[in-house]
Amino acid sequence: MIKLFFISVLLLTPLLGFSQINDSLAEPVISIEKTSLLKNINITFDMRMEFQAYTFRGGDRYYNGIQFENGFTALGIAAKLHERVNFRFRNRFNKGGDVQSLDQLGSNIELAYIDVKASPSLNIILGKTYAFYGGYEYEFKAMDVLEYNDIQSNALAFVTGAGITYQNSKNHKFGFQVLNSRTMLYDDIYGDVVAENIQEPDWPVAIVGNWRGNFFDGKIQTIYSTSYSNQVKKRGTYFFTLGHKYQNHNLTLMYDFNYSYEEVDTKGIVTSILGNDSVAEDVLYIENWLRADYRFSSKFKGLLTLMTSSAYDNVTSEKDHLRTSYGMVPTLYYSPFKNIDVRFFFAYIGRYYDHTNYAIENLGASNYNRNEVRVGFIAPLLLL
Numbered sequence: 181m182i183k184l185f186f187i188s189v190l191l192l193t194p195l196l197g198f199s200q201i202n203d204s205l206a207e208p209v210i211s212i213e214k215t216s217l218l219k220n221i222n223i224t225f226d227m228r229m230e231f232q233a234y235t236f237r238g239g240d241r242y243y244n245g246i247q248f249e250n251g252f253t254a255l256g257i258a259a260k261l262h263e264r265v266n267f268r269f270r271n272r273f274n275k276g277g278d279v280q281s282l283d284q285l286g287s288n289i290e291l292a293y294i295d296v297k298a299s300p301s302l303n304i305i306l307g308k309t310y311a312f313y314g315g316y317e318y319e320f321k322a323m324d325v326l327e328y329n330d331i332q333s334n335a336l337a338f339v340t341g342a343g344i345t346y347q348n349s350k351n352h353k354f355g356f357q358v359l360n361s362r363t364m365l366y367d368d369i370y371g372d373v374v375a376e377n378i379q380e381p382d383w384p385v386a387i388v389g390n391w392r393g394n395f396f397d398g399k400i401q402t403i404y405s406t407s408y409s410n411q412v413k414k415r416g417t418y419f420f421t422l423g424h425k426y427q428n429h430n431l432t433l434m435y436d437f438n439y440s441y442e443e444v445d446t447k448g449i450v451t452s453i454l455g456n457d458s459v460a461e462d463v464l465y466i467e468n469w470l471r472a473d474y475r476f477s478s479k480f481k482g483l484l485t486l487m488t489s490s491a492y493d494n495v496t497s498e499k500d501h502l503r504t505s506y507g508m509v510p511t512l513y514y515s516p517f518k519n520i521d522v523r524f525f526f527a528y529i530g531r532y533y534d535h536t537n538y539a540i541e542n543l544g545a546s547n548y549n550r551n552e553v554r555v556g557f558i559a560p561l562l563l564l
Contacts, residue, residue, distance in 0.1 A: 220260035228252040228323045230525075230556025238533075238548020250274050251322040251556070254290070264297040272322075280363035282384070283308065283340040287363065290338045297554040303348040305357075306342045312355040312390040314405030314421035315436035317469045323558060327509050327529050329469050330489035331438050334447040338361060339386065351394040361386040361409035361416075378444075378459075379413035386410075401425040415443035415461075430475040438467040441495065449491050453502050453535070453545055463491040464499075479516060485509040502539040506532045513558075523558045 228251040235244040256270040269289040277286040285292065285308055293307025317325070317332055341359030348354060361384040362369065386409035393402040403423040410416035418441045426433040445451045445460035454460055467489040475481045487507040493500045511527040529552040539545040 218564065220256045221564060222256075222562065224256040224258075225561045225563055226252060226254045226256065226321070226323050227561065228556065229560045230554040232552055233318055233552050234550065234552040236548065236550050239546040241548075251326075252321075254323070256291070261294075266295040266297075268293055268295065276412075280369045281365045283360055283363045285340070285363070303345045303403060305343045305345070307342065308338060310337055310406060311339060311386065311407070312343060312357050312388045313337075313407065313419070314390050314403040315423035315425075315438065315469070316425055316434040316471070317436050318421070319403065319423075323560065326511065326554065327485070327489040327507060327531065329438070329467050329507065330449060330491075330505055331440055331447060331465055331467055331504060334449065336446075339363060341386070343388075353392040355388075355390045355392075357386070357388040359386045359388065359409075362413055366412060381410050381413040384409075384411060399426060399428055401427070409446075411444050411446055412563065417442045417444075417446055422559075432471075432473040434469075434471045436467070436469040438465070438469070440465045450493050450502060453491070453539060453543055454493070455543065460493060461492070462495050462497075464495045466490045466492075479514060481513040481515070483511050483513070485511075500538055501536050501543070502543070503533060503535045506534070521560055525554070525556060525558065526553070527554045529554065 187525050221537040224559045229248065230251055230317040231246070231248050233244075233246045236242065243401035251274075252272070253554075254270055254272040257268070259267045261267050268291050272288050272290050275288040275290075279286055289308060291307075291309060293305055293309040296304040296306070298304050313335075317329060318337070322328075334368050339359045339362070341357055343355060343359070345353060366378070366384075386407060388405060388407040390403060390405035393404075395401070402425070403421075404419045405419075407419045408416055409419070420439045422437045424435045440447070442463050442465070443461060445463045447465060449465070450463040451458075467487070469485070469487045471483060471485045472483060473483045485508065488504060490504045491502050493502055508530045509527060511525055514524045515522070516524070530549070531551075532547075532549045534547050535545040540547075
């Protein structure tokens with residue numbers, strides 16, 4: 181216990197050890213005299229490491245390789261500061277740490293917020309947090325997802341703002357947020373790549389609402405969301421997600437439907453297909469995502485993820501279908517230990533990108549595919 185205490189103090193010193201004159205706290209949350217408060221702190225260290233063998237085929241290009249990779253490494257701190265105030269922080273080490281020009285935090289800082297319990301059913305969340313988007317693909321931490329579908333691969337999930345959650349009843353919970361729509365100023369994101377008549381808005385804002393439903397004693401659950409965000413003046417993104425979950429004994433099924441209409445392309449997929457040094461406008465992404473988990477025993481679990489994503493240009497006029505991507509990720513997990521969650525896995529990732537005749541003939545696009553085999557481990561470690 182003494183060794184664990186000193187490790188904890190070392191980890192917390194940069195955050196809690198010193199107070200300046202203008203700090204909101206006159207003294208650290210934890211002092212030597214208050215070591216009993218450690219029981220209100222959780223420190224986690226999450227890891228995913230894998231050995232990859234991959235191939236890429238497309239047009240006249242072909243390459244393959246093998247390598248070790250740290251897919252996810254993050255330190256998280258969650259603390260109960262008061263009976264009605266909680267704090268959460270997460271630093272993901274394998275992301276760029278450059279300070280973002282809009283929210284003034286490094287992009288590696290994914291979470292840094294307080295959660296205030298205003299009443300038994302109402303919570304207020306302030307700081308850099310996750311947007312309340314719907315769907316179960318989005319619910320999983322990146323540590324647990326070997327391959328996201330196209331929207332989630334390119335979406336900005338962690339932004340600064342304020343939100344509330346309201347537990348209407350045992351089976352229904354509602355959330356509402358007002359957030360920055362991005363972490364950087366427009367010029368810093370796109371540079372010389374511009375869209376027509378682009379102006380920086382007074383406030384690049386995102387408004388998000390969601391609903392969580394629970395039916396038949398938890399066997400069927402839902403996470404629906406709707407949001408609007410303006411990346412530039414008078415042009416924004418309308419994003420809708422319908423997430424569904426069925427759970428019964430050892431079987432879990434999840435299905436998400438995503439619809440994102442973007443007056444200025446924020447995912448970058450259509451922009452890259454057009455390849456004309458300008459940001460695409462009037463684009464649409466439609467996705468389906470399905471995941472099935474089955475626990476064979478206390479040590480073995482299998483899952484299968486299937487996904488499709490379609491991209492369209494000139495939606496309000498021609499609705500040019502440019503590309504459909506397909507993905508499949510069968511995975512087998514092995515958990516050998518009873519008292520610690522360390523999972524070893526073997527997975528195949530197949531992604532196939534099919535462009536339409538219109539994109540091939542008019543834009544010079546070509547089909548390609550990517551295949552991977554991964555062997556690795558996932559370890560969400562609770563240090564304290």
